[in-house]
Amino acid sequence: xxxxxYADAPNYDDHEQIIDLLYTISDKYGxxxxxERVNNRYGSIQVFPGGIRENSPEDVxxxxxHYNRTLGSNIDESPSQAFKASGRHVNIDGYVGIIDDGxxxxxxxxxxxxxxxxxxxxxxxxLGFLDQVANHGLEAIEEKYMDEDERERTVIEQFLAAxxxxxxxxxxxxxxxxxxxxxxxxxxxxxxGEIVTRTVDAIIETDESDxxxxxxxxxxxxxxxxxLGQVLVRDxxxxxxxxxxxxxxxxIVFNTVPWELDIDGVPATVDQLTAISDGPxxxxxxxxDGEFKEVTE
Numbered sequence: 117x118x119x120x121x122y123a124d125a126p127n128y129d130d131h132e133q134i135i136d137l138l139y140t141i142s143d144k145y146g147x148x149x150x151x152e153r154v155n156n157r158y159g160s161i162q163v164f165p166g167g168i169r170e171n172s173p174e175d176v177x178x179x180x181x182h183y184n185r186t187l188g189s190n191i192d193e194s195p196s197q198a199f200k201a202s203g204r205h206v207n208i209d210g211y212v213g214i215i216d217d218g219x220x221x222x223x224x225x226x227x228x229x230x231x232x233x234x235x236x237x238x239x240x241x242x243l244g245f246l247d248q249v250a251n252h253g254l255e256a257i258e259e260k261y262m263d264e265d266e267r268e269r270t271v272i273e274q275f276l277a278a279x280x281x282x283x284x285x286x287x288x289x290x291x292x293x294x295x296x297x298x299x300x301x302x303x304x305x306x307x308x309g310e311i312v313t314r315t316v317d318a319i320i321e322t323d324e325s326d327x328x329x330x331x332x333x334x335x336x337x338x339x340x341x342x343x344l345g346q347v348l349v350r351d352x353x354x355x356x357x358x359x360x361x362x363x364x365x366x367x368i369v370f371n372t373v374p375w376e377l378d379i380d381g382v383p384a385t386v387d388q389l390t391a392i393s394d395g396p397x398x399x400x401x402x403x404x405d406g407e408f409k410e411v412t413e
Contacts, residue, residue, distance in 0.1 A: 117147075117215065117257065118148035118149060118150060118166075118215045119138060119147060119148070119149045119246075119249070120149075120150050120213045120214075120219070121134055121138060121150070121151045122154055122212070122213065123151050123153045123154065123210075124155055124156060124209060125209060125210035125226060125242070126157075126209065126210055127210075127227060128157075130210065130228075130242070131157070131158060134212065134242060135151075137243070137246035137250050138164070138246065139163075139165055140250050141246065141249050142166060144250070144253070145253045147249075147254065149165060149166040150166040150169075151166065152170075152171060152176055153168065153170040153171075154171060154172065154176050154206075154208060154209050155209040173206040173207075174206055177200075177206045177208060180218070181196075181199055181208065181219065182195065183195075184218070186220050190260065191222065198222075198224050210226040210227070211224070212246060214257055214261060220261045223240055223241060223245050224240050225242070226241070226242055227242060227243055228241055228242075229243075229244045239256070239260075245260075253334070253372055254371065255333055255372075267333065270371070271317075271331040271403075272317045272318050272331045272369065274371065275329070275369045275403075275408055278408050280401065281320045281367075283320040283321050283323075284320065284321040285318055285320050286318065286320075286321070287318055288316070288317070289316045289318070289354075290304055291315075291350055291357055292312050292313035292314055292356070293313060293357060294356055295313075295353070295356060296309060314346075314349060314350050314353055316328055316329070316330065316350045317329055317330050317331050322365075324363065326354070326363065327364070327367050328347055328350055328351045328354060328364055328365070328366050328367065329367045329369060330346045330350065330369070331343070331368075331369045331371070332368065332369075332370050332371070333370070333371050333372070334371065334373070335372070335402050344368065347366050347367070347398065348366070351364050351366050365399065366397065366399065367399045367401065368400045369400075369401045369403075371403050397412075399412050
């Protein structure tokens with residue numbers, strides 16, 4: 117996933133701010149950024165952390181926008197309505213898009229939110245969107261084209277793809293089934309089943325133990341409290357299903373750490389939070405710069 121700026125914006129100050137914000141986003145979160153120059157108004161760009169290339173607006177429109185149903189669905193109008201003046205002239209300079217196996221979303225208003233009025237979402241403007249990403253990182257990007265379930269699934273998919281734990285992976289495992297009443301009316305999908313059972317994001321079977329893995333988006337206090345409770349409950353239910361003497365390793369995986377947080381200073385605090393009397397150890401991982409680092413000592 118990356119951000120692509122279709123340059124150059126008609127307004128020079130907007131152009132400079134867009135580049136500055138993309139630089140900040142790349143530096144703070146490790147998000148890939150690039151520039152597609154479809155109208156070179158201001159000469160060379162001296163410093164930029166991503167790739168820069170030039171193509172005609174027509175070629176880029178045909179490649180990224182033309183008949184792009186995913187884009188149209190996410191911006192609630194057809195690409196030709198949004199990015200062709202009078203339905204004919206290609207008009208894509210000054211906008212920023214999200215690229216995830218193709219263009220999946222783009223800003224639909226140039227510049228900042230000022231002057232557009234209350235009917236325009238500030239994050240649908242180029243500067244408004246980039247400012248949101250600069251402050252909130254990956255989450256501000258994903259919420260533009262993913263629903264909540266998809267956003268949660270990306271965390272476990274990235275963690276598993278990183279091969280942090282070597283073992284046999286089982287996704288979305290329902291645990292607690294051994295505690296259901298012995299009645300066809302009380303299955304997993306029943307109201308009783310919804311109360312008694314839980315779904316584990318992933319269970320990884322290794323030679324030493326079975327890993328119970330739960331995920332969350334950003335490493336922060338409220339999310340930590342929630343996911344810690346989730347993994348403890350799921351571990352208990354899993355061991356009731358498989359035998360209380362089953363060796364398990366509890367793991368919490370966060371997709372990202374706030375940029376201002378020193379990830380190297382986190383382990384001591386996390387160890388204090390996870391030091392549950394007579395309870396299991398919990399291993400905590402956090403993503404940064406495309407990798408997952410364990411933040412428990």
